Amino acid sequence: MEVKTDEYAASFIEAENTVLMTGSMRLQNLAAYEEIKKILKDGLDRSQGQLTIDIRGLNFLNSSGITTISLFIIEARNKKTTPMRILGSAKISWQAKSAANFHKLWNEIIVDFPDKTPEDNIPGV
Template sequence: MEIKTEDYGICYDPSTATVSFRGSLRLSGPQEYAPIVQLLEEVADLAPAKITLNLQQLEFLNSSGINMLSKFIIEVRKKAPVQMAVQGSQRIAWQGKSVKNFQRLMPSLQFELL
């Protein structure tokens, strides 16, 4: 599963159950984020023991994107046995502030700044 555009890329590695994001996500609203939501839902439907979101190469994520990821994390939380981890980068300022809030949505979420 993969989505590639000029501005961003998202790919799923089934061997590690990791969804990796890169580039800049500046899409405007739920309709433009729909293909990404579909990819994430397909990953969740596979029901791996743990899903990792690797955001280390995601330079920018607007509020619509943060909302989309927040809703995904809430959906994963509802699937009781699935664990979740988010990997971010210390060099990208927004990640430390915004991504940490995902733990409020899912207290068991593991968050790493690498």
């Protein structure tokens, strides 16, 4: 499953057990993120082992998008499903400020910033 527009793209790459999200997502409300939520759920259902959500190329995500990912994490936690990892970029401000909070929703989720340097101040990571 894939969603692609001029502003953003989201897809599940089955061979890598990865949901890849890129671009800038500025959708109007939670209902507008339904297709993104379906991709996340599809990835969780079809992944073999750990599901990775790669947001390193997602330059912007508004509050409705952050809420969509948060609700997805809570749903996965409640179902006690496949372990998950979120790959973020320490160089993208919304990720440095918000993505670490995903670990607070489910303490078994791994939030990783591969490009993090000692100078980056990312709370909780």
